[in-house]
Amino acid sequence: MSTTWPLWEVFVRGKRGLNHVHVGSLHAPDAEMALRNARDVYTRRNEGVSIWVVPATEITASSPDEKDPFFAPSGDKVYRHPTFYAIPEDVPHL
Amino acid sequence: MSFDNAYESLLGGEDAHWAFGTGFSEALSGVDREFPAGVDRDALASYCLMLGDDALIFSQRLAEWCSRAPELEEDIALANIALDLLGQARMLLTRAGEVLGKTEDELAYLRDEREFRNVHLAEIDCGPGPGGDFAATIARLLVFSSWRLALFSRLRGSADPVLAAIAEKGLKELAYHRDHAAQWTVRLGDGTDESHRRMQAGLERVWPFVDELFATHPVEARLSGVAVDPASLRSEVDGVLEAVLSAAGLTRPADTKAARVAGMAGRDGVHTEVMGYLLAEMQHLHRSLPGAVW
Amino acid sequence: MADDLELRFERTVQAEARIEPRDWMPDGYRKTLIRQIAQHAHSEIIGMQPEGNWISRAPSLRRKAILLAKVQDEAGHGLYLYSATETLGADREDLTTKLIEGRQKYSSIFNYPTLTFADVGVIGWLVDGAAICNQVPLCRTSYGPYARAMIRICKEESFHQRQGYELLMTMMRGTQQQRDMVQDSVNRWWWPALMMFGPPDAESTNTEQSMAWRIKRDTNDELRQKFVNMSVPQAEALGVTFPDPELKWNEERGQYDFGSPDWDEFWQVVKGGGVCNEQRVAHRRKAHEDGAWVREAAAAHAAKHAPSKEGAA
Numbered sequence: 001m002s003t004t005w006p007l008w009e010v011f012v013r014g015k016r017g018l019n020h021v022h023v024g025s026l027h028a029p030d031a032e033m034a035l036r037n038a039r040d041v042y043t044r045r046n047e048g049v050s051i052w053v054v055p056a057t058e059i060t061a062s063s064p065d066e067k068d069p070f071f072a073p074s075g076d077k078v079y080r081h082p083t084f085y086a087i088p089e090d091v092p093h094l
Numbered sequence: 095m096s097f098d099n100a101y102e103s104l105l106g107g108e109d110a111h112w113a114f115g116t117g118f119s120e121a122l123s124g125v126d127r128e129f130p131a132g133v134d135r136d137a138l139a140s141y142c143l144m145l146g147d148d149a150l151i152f153s154q155r156l157a158e159w160c161s162r163a164p165e166l167e168e169d170i171a172l173a174n175i176a177l178d179l180l181g182q183a184r185m186l187l188t189r190a191g192e193v194l195g196k197t198e199d200e201l202a203y204l205r206d207e208r209e210f211r212n213v214h215l216a217e218i219d220c221g222p223g224p225g226g227d228f229a230a231t232i233a234r235l236l237v238f239s240s241w242r243l244a245l246f247s248r249l250r251g252s253a254d255p256v257l258a259a260i261a262e263k264g265l266k267e268l269a270y271h272r273d274h275a276a277q278w279t280v281r282l283g284d285g286t287d288e289s290h291r292r293m294q295a296g297l298e299r300v301w302p303f304v305d306e307l308f309a310t311h312p313v314e315a316r317l318s319g320v321a322v323d324p325a326s327l328r329s330e331v332d333g334v335l336e337a338v339l340s341a342a343g344l345t346r347p348a349d350t351k352a353a354r355v356a357g358m359a360g361r362d363g364v365h366t367e368v369m370g371y372l373l374a375e376m377q378h379l380h381r382s383l384p385g386a387v388w
Numbered sequence: 389m390a391d392d393l394e395l396r397f398e399r400t401v402q403a404e405a406r407i408e409p410r411d412w413m414p415d416g417y418r419k420t421l422i423r424q425i426a427q428h429a430h431s432e433i434i435g436m437q438p439e440g441n442w443i444s445r446a447p448s449l450r451r452k453a454i455l456l457a458k459v460q461d462e463a464g465h466g467l468y469l470y471s472a473t474e475t476l477g478a479d480r481e482d483l484t485t486k487l488i489e490g491r492q493k494y495s496s497i498f499n500y501p502t503l504t505f506a507d508v509g510v511i512g513w514l515v516d517g518a519a520i521c522n523q524v525p526l527c528r529t530s531y532g533p534y535a536r537a538m539i540r541i542c543k544e545e546s547f548h549q550r551q552g553y554e555l556l557m558t559m560m561r562g563t564q565q566q567r568d569m570v571q572d573s574v575n576r577w578w579w580p581a582l583m584m585f586g587p588p589d590a591e592s593t594n595t596e597q598s599m600a601w602r603i604k605r606d607t608n609d610e611l612r613q614k615f616v617n618m619s620v621p622q623a624e625a626l627g628v629t630f631p632d633p634e635l636k637w638n639e640e641r642g643q644y645d646f647g648s649p650d651w652d653e654f655w656q657v658v659k660g661g662g663v664c665n666e667q668r669v670a671h672r673r674k675a676h677e678d679g680a681w682v683r684e685a686a687a688a689h690a691a692k693h694a695p696s697k698e699g700a701a
Contacts, residue, residue: 003684004481005165007474025471026167027480029691030687033277037167040174041464056474063412075427150449157443157452160459161436161671164679166467169436174462177453184449199448228682284692285685292681379505380447387562388448388505388555 008034009059010042011052020052028053126255127192129203130320137316138254139193140211142360143201144313145245147188147212150202151369152238152377153179159231162222175235178267185260203380207370208363214352215303217360217369225368226299229282229289233296236275239362240334241307243268244327253319274336281381283342290343295337298347305351307331311361401602406532409475422476423492424603426483429469430494433461433487434668438502439511447505454551455508461544469536469694475533479653488673496654497584497661506559506566506573512552514574514581514619520545520587521615525605534603560627567627574623575631582646583654585612616644635638 005027011020023042028034029070043049129135156176163169187198194201219225220234244270249261280295308328314321339346358364380388393412400407407413440459446452470480486492497515502508523545527537559566584593586608598604606614616635623630634647656667 003687005481005683005687007471024468025474026467027165028167029281030684030690033167033281033686036274036277037171037514040171041167041467154444157456158503160443160456161440161463162675162678164675166433166463166470168679168682169463170460170467172652173456173463177456177460180449180453184453187449202449203447222678228679244683281686281689282682285688286681288681289685289688297490332640375444378447383447383563385563386447387558388451 005029007056008038008053010034010038011054012038012042013050015049020050025034025056031055096248102367121333125259128169128255129193130253130255133254133320134304134316135193137313138320139190140290140313141321142186142190142193142257144211144311146183148216148238149179149186150183151210151212151372152180152216152234153177154372155185155216156231156235158222164228168258172231173252175271175274177230178264178271182264182267183192185256189256189260191253199380202343203377207365207373210363210364210365210369210373211361213303213360214270214366215307217365218300218303219368219373220296220299226296227292228293229296230299231296232275232282233293233300236338237300237304237307239268239271239275240306240331240338241324241327243272244330244334245322245324248322248324257320261367279338279344280342283339283344293342294344297344301347302388303350305349306359306361309359309361313361395632401510401530401600404528404530404602406535407530416506416597417603418476420598420601421534421603422473422478424598425473425476425534426478426486427495429466429473430481430487430492431498432466434471434494434498434672437671438464438498438500438664439508439670440447441502442505442508445505446508451505451555458512458548458551461490461548465466465541465544468540469534472531472533472537476531479505484672484676487667488676490660490669492659494604495584495655497580499665500577500580501659501663503576504569504573506569507550509559509570510577511557512548512550513556513622514577516545517583517619518581518584518615519560520549521611521618525611526603528602529600529606540546543599553626556626556628557560570626571628574628578630578632579649579653582612582615582649583651585609585615587651587654596637613643616646620644627663 006029008023008028008031009025011025012023013020026034026037026041028037031053035051038051038053043051118283119210124318128287130139154178156172156179159172160169160176163172183202186199191201215238218234220230221227224232243265246261246264250258250265252258252261278291282289284290308324308331310323310325314323336346352359355364380386392413397407397411397417398409407417436459439455439462443455443459445453446455467497470483473483474480483489483492487494502511520542523542527535527542529535529538552658556570559570582695587608589609591594595604595607599607618632620635634645634649636645637643638645656662660666
């Protein structure tokens with residue numbers, strides 16, 4: 001069995017009214033320990049902050065770079081591309 | 095931010111520059127430092143030394159893990175706990191020093207072994223030295239923090255406003271320490287055969303030193319309203335330990351207790367053999383340069 | 389297609405924009421970065437030891453707290469940096485294995501021994517100071533996660549440097565014995581600190597490509613000169629001297645001239661012949677191996693209690 005703990009991405013909301021922001025990652029055996037480690041490592045145990053931890057493998061990401069070959073085989077979701085929708089030329093302002 | 099004043103950490107506070115260190119950045123300046131009327135000041139000083147030495151010596155032990163923990167994240171966690179306890183020790187020694195006319199450093203570095211008042215549980219080697227391992231360290235942390243948390247939650251009502259403030263601040267820290275220890279106890283108890291065996295052995299290692307935590311000392315008896323009678327904590331702490339051990343699938347060790355030495359133990363300044371070595375290491379530099387400033 | 393990607397990569401780098409984890413990047417860039425960041429991470433982790441050596445003996449409780457917090461920060465820095473390598477597809481466990489098997493390096497400075505408490509101050513002042521000179525430019529390095537880690541680290545390092553200098557100032561105001569201790573420590577650390585910038589440019593490999601990729605921003609000699617210029621007035625304010633008879637202000641250059649470190653010693657230490665090389669790696673190896681059963685136990689517990697994926701809608 002692998003003794004390597006999985007990688008978790010850490011998101012912290014510094015104070016109420018703000019979004020959670022990605023601050024980094026860490027290793028932990030499970031979600032509970034990941035939360036605790038995140039508190040130690042990234043928030044100095046500031047009680048006021050809210051933390052999310054997400055297994056790094058559970059993140060689905062788009063590519064900021066359309067030429068990213070990672071996405072090339074399946075392509076991106078074409079229905080998000082404006083040219084996917086054929087619009088008659090006489091429809092104004094689209 | 096400053097590390098100068100041991101009391102600074104008592105009043106909530108702004109962000110420190112240190113990434114992980116806690117508890118240096120605030121001040122006790124708002125807390126009333128007068129001694130309550132009618133309090134036995136010598137007893138109060140002794141009591142502060144007891145609680146302060148527990149924290150100081152255990153912190154010294156925990157800091158031995160620095161750069162030796164099973165994973166980086168745990169290295170940081172254990173150092174945090176050591177720092178919290180060191181912060182508690184500094185405030186308590188400073189309070190004792192207000193009675194005794196000494197600084198925190200004079201008390202930490204210039205007392206001899208027989209003048210230290212900590213319980214044996216704080217001083218024994220539970221790893222990373224040969225006397226234990228990570229499991230024994232967690233076992234000690236579980237027992238110590240469960241006990242101290244129960245103690246501090248009552249100490250908040252102390253007639254001494256400084257002790258009450260120290261307890262108030264320490265409470266959150268100790269809750270975190272206990273939680274950390276409990277999380278690990280469950281994981282080690284449940285994880286693998288080896289970790290289960292080691293965790294059970296860790297409990298057996300520390301159990302003989304549990305009884306001393308609940309023995310009422312004459313100093314405590316003299317400080318009604320100021321000190322907490324540790325005998326009153328037993329059932330609460332037992333309940334906590336019971337719950338954690340049962341969640342972890344571990345067996346509570348038989349109630350063996352380490353014998354006292356001619357009736358005396360840590361609170362009386364009578365320690366185990368490792369204490370002399372611990373102090374020799376901790377104190378030698380301070381003592382070998384008299385008059386130096388740090 | 390490949391040319392296209394490479395062109396886009398190069399334009400991004402030249403425009404001082406950041407390369408991010410999922411962007412296409414040349415293999416060489418990825419490998420060089422992993423090596424550089426891992427070496428940096430290893431340095432933080434190994435660097436815990438020389439200073440950690442004094443935690444148990446710190447001469448005041450305040451200094452003990454500061455030192456413990458500082459060494460703890462270094463664990464955090466190592467962790468941030470290992471995380472940055474993981475965005476490039478490296479694995480912390482694998483990098484740790486390479487470190488403890490001696491297949492990857494860390495900064496040679498940490499193979500020097502810490503012999504007195506003054507070393508704690510001098511490491512803060514000179515070693516962290518040199519590290520800051522090396523690292524500040526990396527806050528603008530082309531690889532995003534590395535740059536972000538460096539911003540965080542540099543902020544904390546500058547605090548470390550100040551605490552080191554403050555300790556030395558305090559000691560210099562103390563007894564003669566303390567002042568001698570500080571000077572002795574400076575004598576031992578000055579040359580190794582200068583060596584932290586690496587061999588002279590003329591002998592340094594990798595520099596050119598790394599500069600083009602913006603993963604290195606200044607040459608070794610430029611940084612070394614900058615460090616000397618910064619440190620001399622600090623030494624004067626402190627009341628210590630550097631052990632270099634050639635050190636003097638050059639009016640014409642507007643910089644300090646200084647002697648050359650003993651590069652034979654440098655290479656000897658790099659190649660494993662320092663006083664502490666073996667000890668440092670053995671210490672790290674022992675911690676890692678002794679912790680294996682703990683990591684395994686936690687992983688086993690997590691596996692037993694993982695929610696079953698199949699049940700999920």
